[in-house]
Amino acid sequence: MINWFHHSRSSFPRQEFSSSKKANSVGFIGLGQMGFKMAQNLYNKADSSLIIYDINKSATQDFISMNKTSATDATLKSIDIAESPVDIVRRASVVITMLPSSAHVEEVYLGKDGLVHGADKESLLIDSSTIHQSVSKEVAHKLTGKGATMVDAPVSGGTVGAEAATLTFMVGASSESDFHRAKPILSHMGKNIVHCGTVGTGQIAKMCNNMLLAISMIGVSEAMNLGIQLGMDPKLLASILNTSSGRCWSSDTYNPCPGVMPNVPSSRDYEGGFGNTLMAKDLRLAVSAASDARVTILLGAVAQQLYNQLANTAEYAKKDFSSIYKWLIKSGGK
Amino acid sequence: MINWFHHSRSSFPRQEFSSSKKANSVGFIGLGQMGFKMAQNLYNKADSSLIIYDINKSATQDFISMNKTSATDATLKSIDIAESPVDIVRRASVVITMLPSSAHVEEVYLGKDGLVHGADKESLLIDSSTIHQSVSKEVAHKLTGKGATMVDAPVSGGTVGAEAATLTFMVGASSESDFHRAKPILSHMGKNIVHCGTVGTGQIAKMCNNMLLAISMIGVSEAMNLGIQLGMDPKLLASILNTSSGRCWSSDTYNPCPGVMPNVPSSRDYEGGFGNTLMAKDLRLAVSAASDARVTILLGAVAQQLYNQLANTAEYAKKDFSSIYKWLIKSGGK
Amino acid sequence: MINWFHHSRSSFPRQEFSSSKKANSVGFIGLGQMGFKMAQNLYNKADSSLIIYDINKSATQDFISMNKTSATDATLKSIDIAESPVDIVRRASVVITMLPSSAHVEEVYLGKDGLVHGADKESLLIDSSTIHQSVSKEVAHKLTGKGATMVDAPVSGGTVGAEAATLTFMVGASSESDFHRAKPILSHMGKNIVHCGTVGTGQIAKMCNNMLLAISMIGVSEAMNLGIQLGMDPKLLASILNTSSGRCWSSDTYNPCPGVMPNVPSSRDYEGGFGNTLMAKDLRLAVSAASDARVTILLGAVAQQLYNQLANTAEYAKKDFSSIYKWLIKSGGK
Amino acid sequence: MINWFHHSRSSFPRQEFSSSKKANSVGFIGLGQMGFKMAQNLYNKADSSLIIYDINKSATQDFISMNKTSATDATLKSIDIAESPVDIVRRASVVITMLPSSAHVEEVYLGKDGLVHGADKESLLIDSSTIHQSVSKEVAHKLTGKGATMVDAPVSGGTVGAEAATLTFMVGASSESDFHRAKPILSHMGKNIVHCGTVGTGQIAKMCNNMLLAISMIGVSEAMNLGIQLGMDPKLLASILNTSSGRCWSSDTYNPCPGVMPNVPSSRDYEGGFGNTLMAKDLRLAVSAASDARVTILLGAVAQQLYNQLANTAEYAKKDFSSIYKWLIKSGGK
Missing domain, CATH: 3.40.50.720 (NAD(P)-binding Rossmann-like Domain)
Structure with a gap:
């Protein structure tokens, strides 16, 4: 040997x-x-x-x-x-x-x-x-x-x-x-x-989970951004979402709004974590599989475009996927 | 008197x-x-x-x-x-x-x-x-x-x-x-x-939560539909999502796929619960408030259109908002 | 008097x-x-x-x-x-x-x-x-x-x-x-x-036209951007679209890609013309009227969000609405 | 032989x-x-x-x-x-x-x-x-x-x-x-x-044109549907769009609203023409190419999902792509 x-x-x-x-x-x-x-x-x-x-x-x-x-x-x-x-x-x-x-x-x-x-x-x-x-x-x-x-x-x-x-x-x-x-x-x-x-379902499960994850993350980002711009305190808003029907992993475990949670990428300028490039890749697989499977995924398709954008932007390519929060605010010039 | x-x-x-x-x-x-x-x-x-x-x-x-x-x-x-x-x-x-x-x-x-x-x-x-x-x-x-x-x-x-x-x-x-x-x-x-x-934040918190809820519910519906059409078992897929980063209230407490959970609207043909008409109304408030607040909510806006559609369809108007799952499948003629 | x-x-x-x-x-x-x-x-x-x-x-x-x-x-x-x-x-x-x-x-x-x-x-x-x-x-x-x-x-x-x-x-x-x-x-x-x-149709006609205009303009911007990034000459691509089924006012009269046409806003850094703020306002009226009329306008709703974004960005607020072309490229960091 | x-x-x-x-x-x-x-x-x-x-x-x-x-x-x-x-x-x-x-x-x-x-x-x-x-x-x-x-x-x-x-x-x-x-x-x-x-640009030009065509067709369908539901006469609305900035091939040559033009698919229940299946295929190529080219196409991606839906619906699969107008109305249950 x-x-x-x-x-x-x-x-x-x-x-x-x-x-x-x-x-x-x-x-x-x-x-x-x-x-x-x-x-x-x-x-x-x-x-x-x-x-x-x-x-x-x-x-x-x-x-x-x-x-x-x-x-x-x-x-x-x-x-x-x-x-x-x-x-x-x-x-x-x-x-x-x-x-x-x-x-x-x-x-x-x-x-x-x-x-x-x-x-x-x-x-x-x-x-x-x-x-x-x-x-x-x-x-x-x-x-x-x-x-x-x-x-x-x-x-x-x-x-x-x-x-x-x-x-x-x-x-x-x-x-x-x-x-x-x-x-x-x-x-x-x-x-x-x-x-x-059976064989292939590992891929399917991962793809479905990550598509849902991307959608939830964008959803949390939109909801947090909207509430904060209308005057709410970020931590208070997050705590309300986390005890209400909007609760999700992206809000209660991985909140994308800086300062809401310690020890998550949003609190260290989105370093580490799960990169935008990988999320863009998974969403692309989902959009392709959905076409094959004759399934319509409107939010999934919009999410793919947004993460494709981030993956192709020098500033965001290597950041964690929760940086969509920052991008949503910044691409509005604020 | x-x-x-x-x-x-x-x-x-x-x-x-x-x-x-x-x-x-x-x-x-x-x-x-x-x-x-x-x-x-x-x-x-x-x-x-x-x-x-x-x-x-x-x-x-x-x-x-x-x-x-x-x-x-x-x-x-x-x-x-x-x-x-x-x-x-x-x-x-x-x-x-x-x-x-x-x-x-x-x-x-x-x-x-x-x-x-x-x-x-x-x-x-x-x-x-x-x-x-x-x-x-x-x-x-x-x-x-x-x-x-x-x-x-x-x-x-x-x-x-x-x-x-x-x-x-x-x-x-x-x-x-x-x-x-x-x-x-x-x-x-x-x-x-x-x-x-302060005054007004009750409305803001509810609106943000419900917008996130609508987005999550559509996300869960797309993910479940995609996985099932590709051959996964609905309960198994839900259990995987619920222990993964896709976890959310719409997947673990109110799953929209019939048969996955007992005692939720999806298991009684979407009767009862929170109606599509009310969800459409809340999303409309969110889209309007977002325009005022100069906030971009792409997924929120698409969600509003989808729930507006359901609220205006005789078959869905009075159903629970998780019926978006059924609509996504049916509007595809399946 | x-x-x-x-x-x-x-x-x-x-x-x-x-x-x-x-x-x-x-x-x-x-x-x-x-x-x-x-x-x-x-x-x-x-x-x-x-x-x-x-x-x-x-x-x-x-x-x-x-x-x-x-x-x-x-x-x-x-x-x-x-x-x-x-x-x-x-x-x-x-x-x-x-x-x-x-x-x-x-x-x-x-x-x-x-x-x-x-x-x-x-x-x-x-x-x-x-x-x-x-x-x-x-x-x-x-x-x-x-x-x-x-x-x-x-x-x-x-x-x-x-x-x-x-x-x-x-x-x-x-x-x-x-x-x-x-x-x-x-x-x-x-x-x-x-x-x-009858009374009110002036508003309706204008709103419908401008919603279609916004959608076409974004469509032309996406198509031109895609073709150019894949290696096509802008003027040649525009001339092909203009003699094909993609032809529209936004491509043949008001092309958003700089250098394709003289004497349009895109050739003077999007100065003058019809401002993003006004387009955002018209799209907001359309989204609101569509909710009232029980009509689903998916592309219209996405267009509203994009123009809302531009209207709220200092760099774009006063530019012509064809500047969506520039924004699409720039928000991608290119 | x-x-x-x-x-x-x-x-x-x-x-x-x-x-x-x-x-x-x-x-x-x-x-x-x-x-x-x-x-x-x-x-x-x-x-x-x-x-x-x-x-x-x-x-x-x-x-x-x-x-x-x-x-x-x-x-x-x-x-x-x-x-x-x-x-x-x-x-x-x-x-x-x-x-x-x-x-x-x-x-x-x-x-x-x-x-x-x-x-x-x-x-x-x-x-x-x-x-x-x-x-x-x-x-x-x-x-x-x-x-x-x-x-x-x-x-x-x-x-x-x-x-x-x-x-x-x-x-x-x-x-x-x-x-x-x-x-x-x-x-x-x-x-x-x-x-x-150069080699490949034939494909690119066709793909860009057809993506723009799909977006325009959905745009015309949304605009016509909105105007008509609000009370406008279809022919009059079409004639206004066709002399205004909303003018496009889909409105002036191939109008999707039945009765507006003779000799187009919309006036023969969407028989003949360019089928939804082919449009769905072209849009899928466009979405894939856009990911490769690092280009964001939000309206293109939504259009792909809609035509994917039509292509996978028995009632629409073989119809002309202008049948999106009928689908938009019907999927709303009207």
């Missing part, structure tokens, strides 16, 4: 890997902002060796460097860099992917060196990317055609949750047993592991 | 009313669907005589009839029908008004026989109508010019809350002492009595 | 005015930006004496000063300042009003010294204000109750049209004869005098 | 085709509702032999059957069915494609038997499909890599224009010479051949 601090990959021909070695390895593809932290928790908590892959070579090297000193028992828990997605699935029975878009998922799973070419009955593939639900379904369909098990498991909780291993995973799994096979692995990286239904 | 069980009004010349009698009487103007039930609770619970008025004579007669048999101590707690608003304010130190629109409030307070012509330092005027916040402020300004105390105290809780005396009153009062003078009277008719700030 | 350069008003007691003198006088109330120029054209072109009124005394004085030197035949065409609206209608058989809002029209027509108190069978009242159509109807109803003839005749064409006497008047008149009585007078101030139907 | 009146494809080995034979043949791929009629005009008017292809075999057979009797000079103008897209491009120097979606275009151009595998310096490829502009650019990029010339040339004018050869072609061509090479061929099928700029 290749271990990054002992020898190079090439000294271990593929055939050498026994089924048991494969069973004891977990693959992780996609070491971006989220994936890096998730893979770290997996490495720290799971009893498995880790095989990692990223088209960005420096990401995998950084991961190796980061863990060099902390490694205590190299024989049990090594970290290895794979040559390609298919290389990983041949050497690890469980593979987790965390990729930025539908196109990347298609490439990693179905492309020339994609997972589909090495997956078999032993394989469990967990895609935690947030992508178009129809792509999740299509990819899963092709992988299960090879006998593999596949679940979609997009996350919420952001980089903070990824680091603290408190993510929520919304899991689409064809059966209870598929779900229970994935759950212990996801538990190393998250706190709430929710079974949403 | 009619005192239904003892004598006619004419036997009580105005000057005869001592300050103590006036202090022991409460006036109530506007015996509509809400006002009738509120006045009943007031009569049942308060130690005061009641003087009532409504331009619709049969409403006051019905109230008298309703209470004939239940009256036990006529000397202490009589019910009297006043000739006009000004007649009431001359005979009762506290007057509550519950009227359908800004125009009615202007007429009852500032019209020919309006309260302004009889109000004095002793008078406490409580307007529980839901009207334009600028009218609340203007009326209060004129009444306080006469030395009277005025508060706006619109309600939420609907006819069910009016009957059960569990209404929430959102009170705009210029001072803590004004608020505390009104509170015990309102407590006979409601459960939560919230001080929202 | 009072003539401003000979003697003061007080030397002419009211009873002195013969019917023929009254018939030869035209009253004008409201000498604002539009009214001043309109009254000037009326004075220049009509064979009538003019009696003017404005609550702003300096406006009437300025009008007098402006015309002092140009007066050539004082006996035939004098200018007089009235004491009140009712004073005008007693001395002039035709009265034109050009006022900023529904409230002003109600005051001038129905208030304490309002026109209604002096109007009679001889009176023709022409209201060129842009106001709520229901107010037009209500005021006309009260005036015709006094035997007077009343028409609503809001204008389009802006201050440029007012100065050049090229305004379009949209006239609501109960009968063809009412319309033909008003037409020659309006012809002194405008070029197109259109009979839109 | 079938040459329906002379010989089978197999009698003509590929190498046999001289450059002059190839130069004298035109290929046409996609014989759907539009393509069938376009190919017919091409066959009727051009001096070229035609080679056709469609995955639906009956479409090509129908085309052959249709033209059997009318053929007069078989040697000059034969019709041949190709085996695949690549088969066509090897035998015809000009190939026109008319396909339903981006995915189909990718398959026909870049798929296993796609045009890219046979295209060379001699090839002129004209794609008249309405697809995502980025796909147009990507496909053209790959084809020009083989030395071929490619232009995008989406059409407007519908099946009526396709039949009458009066279509408008919006052409994206990298150079004037590319454009002039395509123009004479397109002239057999259309009347207006517009050069919109």
Whole structure:
């Protein structure tokens, strides 16, 4: 087994890997902002060796460097860099992917060196990317055609949750047993592991939640702004909304009006949190899925335009999505 | 003047009313669907005589009839029908008004026989109508010019809350002492009595809450409809939203999707609850106030159009406002 | 008859005015930006004496000063300042009003010294204000109750049209004869005098046109912006739209994209033209009338919010309404 | 391979085709509702032999059957069915494609038997499909890599224009010479051949125009509905809009209100014309392209939702897009 601090990959021909070695390895593809932290928790908590892959070579090297000193028992828990997605699935029975878009998922799973070419009955593939639900379904369909098990498991909780291993995973799994096979692995990286239904429903649940979240957040921003401009005290208004029928997570847990709550992005100039760019992406998936599903989402469509605007404005692109409050006021020149 | 069980009004010349009698009487103007039930609770619970008025004579007669048999101590707690608003304010130190629109409030307070012509330092005027916040402020300004105390105290809780005396009153009062003078009277008719700030803020708080409520309800409807059309189980989707950042009163307490929750309007074909007509009215006030306040409310404006549509559709006009869920599906012909 | 350069008003007691003198006088109330120029054209072109009124005394004085030197035949065409609206209608058989809002029209027509108190069978009242159509109807109803003839005749064409006497008047008149009585007078101030139907339809036609205009202008701005960002040449794109089914006045006569057409506001940094504040006002009337009429106007409502935003932004408040193009780009931070 | 009146494809080995034979043949791929009629005009008017292809075999057979009797000079103008897209491009120097979606275009151009595998310096490829502009650019990029010339040339004018050869072609061509090479061929099928700029601009121009068209049509529908509900005569209102600043193609050439104009879809229960399904598709392309281009299109996004709704409603799916007028009224239950 290749271990990054002992020898190079090439000294271990593929055939050498026994089924048991494969069973004891977990693959992780996609070491971006989220994936890096998730893979770290997996490495720290799971009893498995880790095989990692990223088209960005420096990401995998950084991961190796980061863990060099902390490694205590190299024989049990090594970290290895794979040559390609298919290389990983041949050497690890469980593979987790965390990729930025539908196109990347298609490439990693179905492309020339994609997972589909090495997956078999032993394989469990967990895609935690947030992508178009129809792509999740299509990819899963092709992988299960090879006998593999596949679940979609997009996350919420952001980089903070990824680091603290408190993510929520919304899991689409064809059966209870598929779900229970994935759950212990996801538990190393998250706190709430929710079974949403069959394959693809993880994506659907996340998309529906985030669309509702965006609408609520804009709604709270409009209501707070209106009340304040008419003379109400922000904290008093928020407390009234929070004990009335307007109550929602965006008002009582993540209020977008600066000064109403401590320790939320609105009280630190909208730094950190869930960025406008990511919200714009999720809303775009929702608008596209709604067209496919023949569903009309008027508020969702307006919300998409507003977050698209924020995502494309230098001042707001990297801010938390509650900065829509600031934008609503500022774009009015006040 | 009619005192239904003892004598006619004419036997009580105005000057005869001592300050103590006036202090022991409460006036109530506007015996509509809400006002009738509120006045009943007031009569049942308060130690005061009641003087009532409504331009619709049969409403006051019905109230008298309703209470004939239940009256036990006529000397202490009589019910009297006043000739006009000004007649009431001359005979009762506290007057509550519950009227359908800004125009009615202007007429009852500032019209020919309006309260302004009889109000004095002793008078406490409580307007529980839901009207334009600028009218609340203007009326209060004129009444306080006469030395009277005025508060706006619109309600939420609907006819069910009016009957059960569990209404929430959102009170705009210029001072803590004004608020505390009104509170015990309102407590006979409601459960939560919230001080929202100075005069007019009761209206503002209610309007902001209801606008946010409408936006959330449409948001939940769009999200539930999208998820269900894409294949998710309604109850499962609702439970996910309710433990995620999309959580809101419209999803966890009043879910608009039939079958998700028992005992809410969506599970009885949207009967009862808070009607589309009333929601349309509140949204119209919000859009108008936002124009005045120079505030942009894009989702609020779209919500107003949708509820205006429902309020003007025979099938939906009298249904609960969560019926937007049904309308979204049906207007798509499904 | 009072003539401003000979003697003061007080030397002419009211009873002195013969019917023929009254018939030869035209009253004008409201000498604002539009009214001043309109009254000037009326004075220049009509064979009538003019009696003017404005609550702003300096406006009437300025009008007098402006015309002092140009007066050539004082006996035939004098200018007089009235004491009140009712004073005008007693001395002039035709009265034109050009006022900023529904409230002003109600005051001038129905208030304490309002026109209604002096109007009679001889009176023709022409209201060129842009106001709520229901107010037009209500005021006309009260005036015709006094035997007077009343028409609503809001204008389009802006201050440029007012100065050049090229305004379009949209006239609501109960009968063809009412319309033909008003037409020659309006012809002194405008070029197109259109009979839109019964009283109130002038307001309705203008409101419908301007709502459509706002929607088209935003539509052209979105389409031009989208095409240009995707790489198209602005002039070429405009020429394609203008010969295709997207063609509209906002694209072929008043294109909002700088450089596409000469001599339109977009080519002079949106100076002049029809201001965002006025468009916001007209859209507000439309949204309000649509609620009354039980009509859903989704695009109209979104347009109102956008123009409300522009009207309330210092940078845009006084710009032409085609500046929505600039705002759409700039609010995106580009 | 079938040459329906002379010989089978197999009698003509590929190498046999001289450059002059190839130069004298035109290929046409996609014989759907539009393509069938376009190919017919091409066959009727051009001096070229035609080679056709469609995955639906009956479409090509129908085309052959249709033209059997009318053929007069078989040697000059034969019709041949190709085996695949690549088969066509090897035998015809000009190939026109008319396909339903981006995915189909990718398959026909870049798929296993796609045009890219046979295209060379001699090839002129004209794609008249309405697809995502980025796909147009990507496909053209790959084809020009083989030395071929490619232009995008989406059409407007519908099946009526396709039949009458009066279509408008919006052409994206990298150079004037590319454009002039395509123009004479397109002239057999259309009347207006517009050069919109470089490759992809044909799609962009069409998309921008149709988005503006949708917005205008909804705007006209809202304005007409509002005016009529407030009491105006439909024809009179239309005539006022058409001579005012609200004037647009949707009001003066294609008015959506029944009875206002003869010979438009609104006067025959919205039969014929440009269907809601096609408009929904174009708007979806626009919303997607706007997200890519970082452009905010609020009215465009609302328009997309409305047409998505109509396209998914049995009653409206096949109606002309001006039926939004009827839907606006009916969804309000009137």
